[in-house]
Amino acid sequence: GENVEQHPSTLSVQEGDSAVIKCTYSDSASNYFPWYKQELGKRPQLIIDIRSNVGEKKDQRIAVTLNKTAKHFSLHITETQPEDSAVYFCAASSAVDSSYKLIFGSGTRLLVRP
Amino acid sequence: DTAVSQTPKYLVTQMGNDKSIKCEQNLGHDTMYWYKQDSKKFLKIMFSYNNKELIINETVPNRFSPKSPDKAHLNLHINSLELGDSAVYFCASSQGQGMTDTQYFGPGTRLTVL
Numbered sequence: 001g002e003n004v005e006q007h008p009s010t011l012s013v014q015e016g017d018s019a020v021i022k023c024t025y026s027d028s029a030s031n032y033f034p035w036y037k038q039e040l041g042k043r044p045q046l047i048i049d050i051r052s053n054v055g056e057k058k059d060q061r062i063a064v065t066l067n068k069t070a071k072h073f074s075l076h077i078t079e080t081q082p083e084d085s086a087v088y089f090c091a092a093s094s095a096v097d098s099s100y101k102l103i104f105g106s107g108t109r110l111l112v113r114p
Numbered sequence: 115d116t117a118v119s120q121t122p123k124y125l126v127t128q129m130g131n132d133k134s135i136k137c138e139q140n141l142g143h144d145t146m147y148w149y150k151q152d153s154k155k156f157l158k159i160m161f162s163y164n165n166k167e168l169i170i171n172e173t174v175p176n177r178f179s180p181k182s183p184d185k186a187h188l189n190l191h192i193n194s195l196e197l198g199d200s201a202v203y204f205c206a207s208s209q210g211q212g213m214t215d216t217q218y219f220g221p222g223t224r225l226t227v228l
Contacts, residue, residue: 031213032213032214034216034217038155043204043220043221043222044204044219045219046216046217046218049216089157093213095213096170097169098211099164099169099170099211100211100212100213100215101159102159102217104156104158106155106156107156107157
């Protein structure tokens with residue numbers, strides 16, 4: 001079935017450094033790729049998304065790149081801050097009859113050291 | 115003004131019991147979902163409803179029965195609870211069931227089966 005692999009599972013960076021999280025997906029028909037941030041004990045919240053007709057999207061310190069040929073996409077966080085510490089999930093859309101579902105990666109626990 | 119709300123926030127119960135979790139959204143969305151997040155943080159869709167109609171059922175045991183009395187509510191009833199049902203259950207909603215419709219998550223219900 002459809003699958004999304006996410007790496008690394010944990011990532012520790014110094015404040016101010018950049019962080020990169022990578023995902024690969026199996027469903028070649030996937031066309032939508034959101035990223036969610038989940039702080040400890042809280043709900044997942046959308047931070048950025050990208051559609052397949054775009055190769056890169058940026059929003060302040062976060063950016064996402066997509067390579068449809070290779071079926072992988074990445075999240076880039078620059079100038080990391082302690083409040084960026086959280087679990088980050090990538091996801092890919094997958095068609096189910098006339099609807100869609102999100103297949104989530106296994107998450108990356110990001111720790112930003114002050 | 116909470117967009118997606120769930121009750122209860124915590125649920126501790128004995129094996130074999132039956133319990134329900136309630137979800138409500140005030141965003142005017144047509145589509146609602148239930149997700150299960152296990153102890154390893156893996157987030158997996160269980161069900162989705164669109165305008166009170168079941169759209170996605172992801173091979174969940176039939177002990178789990180979702181019910182949507184109207185499009186603003188999606189409740190989850192679980193019969194004969196098992197130890198493996200312990201997890202955090204998230205409700206979510208989106209404008210529609212389209213590929214790029216952003217999903218907004220509720221705060222989660224932490225279910226512990228003893």
